Amino acid sequence: MFAWIILLPALYISGRFILPLPLPVTLRLLFFIGVVLIAECHLVYKFVFGNRFAPEFPYTMMVIINALFGTLIAFTLLLLLCDAVSGVQYAIQRTWPDYHHVHYFLLVISLAIASYAAYQAVKVPAIKTVTLTLPHLPKAFEGYRIVQLTDLHASTLFTGRWMKKVVDRTNSLNADVILFTGDVADGSVEKRFNDVAPLAELRADAGCFAIPGNHEYYSGYPEWMARMQQLGFHELINSSVTLTKAGSHIYLAGVSDEAALRYHQPGPDLARALDGVDRQLPIILLDHRPENARQNLAEGVDLQLSGHTHGGMVYGLAAIVNRFNKGFSSGLYTLENGYLYVSNGTGLWNGFALRLGYPSEITLFILKGAQ
Numbered sequence: 001m002f003a004w005i006i007l008l009p010a011l012y013i014s015g016r017f018i019l020p021l022p023l024p025v026t027l028r029l030l031f032f033i034g035v036v037l038i039a040e041c042h043l044v045y046k047f048v049f050g051n052r053f054a055p056e057f058p059y060t061m062m063v064i065i066n067a068l069f070g071t072l073i074a075f076t077l078l079l080l081l082c083d084a085v086s087g088v089q090y091a092i093q094r095t096w097p098d099y100h101h102v103h104y105f106l107l108v109i110s111l112a113i114a115s116y117a118a119y120q121a122v123k124v125p126a127i128k129t130v131t132l133t134l135p136h137l138p139k140a141f142e143g144y145r146i147v148q149l150t151d152l153h154a155s156t157l158f159t160g161r162w163m164k165k166v167v168d169r170t171n172s173l174n175a176d177v178i179l180f181t182g183d184v185a186d187g188s189v190e191k192r193f194n195d196v197a198p199l200a201e202l203r204a205d206a207g208c209f210a211i212p213g214n215h216e217y218y219s220g221y222p223e224w225m226a227r228m229q230q231l232g233f234h235e236l237i238n239s240s241v242t243l244t245k246a247g248s249h250i251y252l253a254g255v256s257d258e259a260a261l262r263y264h265q266p267g268p269d270l271a272r273a274l275d276g277v278d279r280q281l282p283i284i285l286l287d288h289r290p291e292n293a294r295q296n297l298a299e300g301v302d303l304q305l306s307g308h309t310h311g312g313m314v315y316g317l318a319a320i321v322n323r324f325n326k327g328f329s330s331g332l333y334t335l336e337n338g339y340l341y342v343s344n345g346t347g348l349w350n351g352f353a354l355r356l357g358y359p360s361e362i363t364l365f366i367l368k369g370a371q
Contacts, residue, residue: 006039006040006042007036007039007040009039009072009073009076010035010036010038010039010040010072012076012079012080013035013072013075013076013079014031014032014035014036016079016083016103017075017079017100017103017107018031018032018035020100035072038065038068038069038072039069039072041065041069041351042351045351051218052351053186053215053218053219053349053351054155054186054187054188054191054218054219055155055156055350055351056156056187056191057156058156059156059157059159062155062156062157062350062353063118063122063157063353066118066121066350066352066353066354067111067114067115067117067118068114069114069352069354070110070113070114070115070117070118070314070354071107071110071111071113071114071115073114074109074110074113074114075106075107075110078106078109078110079103079106082099082102082103082106085099086099113356114354116356117314117354117355117356118353118354120354120355120356120359120360121348121353121354121355121360122157122158122162122348122353123360124162124165124166124169125166125169125346125359125360125361125362126359126360126361126362127169127173127361127362127363127364128361128362128363128364129363129364129365129366130332130341130363130364130365130366131365131366131368132303132332132339132365132366132367132368133367133368133369133370134282134302134303134367134368134369134370135369135370136280136281136282136302136369136370137250137282137367137368137369137370138245138248138249138250138281138282138369139248139369140245140246140247140248141245141248141250141282141367141369142367142368142369143366143367143368144176144177144245144250144366144367145173145174145175145176145177145364145365145366145367146175146176146177146178146179146284146364146365146366146367147170147173147175147177147178147179147204147362147363147364147365148179148180148181148305148341148343148362148363148365149166149170149178149179149180149181149346149362149363150180150181150182150183150213150288150305150306150307150308150343150345150346151181151182151183151213151307151308151310151343151345151346151347151348151349152166152180152183152184152185152196152199152346152347153183153184153185153186153215153345153347153348153349153350154184154185154186154187154192154195154196154347155185155186155187155192155195155349155350156350157348157350157353158195158347158348158350159195160194160195160196160197160198162347163195163196163197163198163199164198164201166198166346166347166362167198167199167201167202169362170202170362171201171202171203173362173364175204175205175364176204176205176206176245177204177205177206177207177208177209177243177252178202178204178207178208178209179208179209179210179252179284179286179305180208180209180210180211180233181210181211181213181286181287181288181305181306181307181343182210182211182212182213182214182215182216182257182286182288182307182308183213183214183215183216183288183307183308183349184196184199184210184213184215184216184224184228185215185216185219185224186215186218186219186349186350186351187219188219188220188223189219189220189223189224189226189227192219193227196227196231197231199231199232199233200230200231200232202232206243207232207234208232208233208234209233209234209235209236209241209252209254209286210228210233210234210235210236210254210286211235211236211237211254211255211256211257211286211287211288212224212225212235212237212256212257212260212288213257213259213288213307213308214257214258214259214288214308215349216257217257217259217260217262217263217265218259221260221263221265235254236252236253236254236255236273236286237254237255237256237266238254238255238256238266238268238269238270238272238273239253239254239272239273240252240253240254240273240274240275240276240277240283241253249278249281250281250282250283250284251277251278251281251282251283251284252283252284252286253270253273253274253277253283253284253285253286253301254273254285254286254287255268255269255270255273255285255286255287256268256269257288257289258289268287268292270285270292270295270296270299270301271299273285274299274300274301277300279300282302282303283300283301283302283303284301284302284303284304284305285301285303285304285305286304286305286306287304287305287306288306288307288308289306289308289325290304290306290308290309290325290326290328290329290340290342291325291326291328293306293326293328293333293335293340294326294335294336297335297336297337297338297339297340298336298337300337301337301338302337302338302339303338303339303340303341304338304339304340304341305341305343306328306340306341306342306343307342307343307345308325308342309321309322309325309328309329309330309342309344309345310344310345310348310349310355310358311329311330311331311342311343311344311345311355311358311359312329312330312358313348313352313354313355313356313358314354314355314356314357314358315356315357318330318357318358325342328340328342329342330342330344330358331344341363341365343361343363344358344359344360344361345360345361346360346361346362347360348360
């Protein structure tokens with residue numbers, strides 16, 4: 001269905017911009033084919049690599065493809081706006097204006113916006129600091145430093161070099177614990193082995209904990225769980241651990257992703273994850289998807305950390321992402337029974353590597369108790 005929908009902008013651009021160009025027919029035909037290929041890049045990925053979730057084109061080529069895909073979308077929207085203005089002018093003056101010369105300017109603007117969005121997607125994320133007050137936080141955990149990484153999506157776009165910079169920036173925060181909320185890579189362990197290798201250098205006093213996202217299941221779940229263990233992560237698959245400091249405790253729990261059910265793996269089970277947990281003490285839950293936050297917090301969870309949405313990625317699209325995730329897409333939400341934090345993501349799926357208004361992040365949480 002998406003392939004047919006995304007073809008419409010390509011056809012619209014072809015009819016409104018390419019067809020009227022004062023160029024030979026052969027050249028205009030080549031432009032048309034190029035626009036269609038950009039629009040259908042995800043089908044190209046599937047045809048070439050057998051999987052649209054893990055395209056393996058080189059870094060520079062992936063940046064260019066994403067920038068051109070963004071240009072196609074932006075140019076379509078600007079052309080529609082231009083045609084709307086033309087329609088209003090026709091209704092008033094009864095003459096259809098010739099704005100074709102303006103289309104060149106709109107194309108340049110679209111390319112500039114999309115190029116900036118592609119740059120925002122691939123840069124090393126900045127630190128985002130969030131201070132949270134948990135009413136029942138033990139005094140020993142006052143100022144406790146938690147770092148959340150999520151949606152790293154190691155790929156030909158987010159390589160080992162980028163990952164090393166993320167690790168170095170994370171280690172500079174002197175975290176008490178590092179939490180990863182899913183989607184470590186796109187592609188098999190064999191292809192991404194070196195790209196994720198720097199994660200073994202992450203350091204935190206209480207260690208590193210993780211849950212799987214949906215993409216771990218797409219590329220060999222058992223192999224990725226073994227690889228994450230090699231890298232020093234303790235996977236919380238519908239389970240919990242106790243974090244201890246100066247004789248006081250808080251709980252850390254995690255659930256699997258619902259994609260597990262399609263791959264004959266255990267689906268998310270909060271009851272099992274919280275089995276034996278003292279509900280009177282703070283509970284931090286790792287759940288890749290934010291959509292079940294209200295139910296999870298009603299069961300005694302004080303703070304849920306999620307990813308998956310990439311923050312919505314770009315203006316306009318964020319509203320759609322928000323709707324498909326029960327109103328949760330980016331940032332901190334204060335709910336009836338606690339908090340939900342949805343990270344914009346540390347990385348991004350390279351099949352749609354564009355960010356505009358929703359920057360990537362390495363999130364540092366500082367816990368405070370009620371005064």
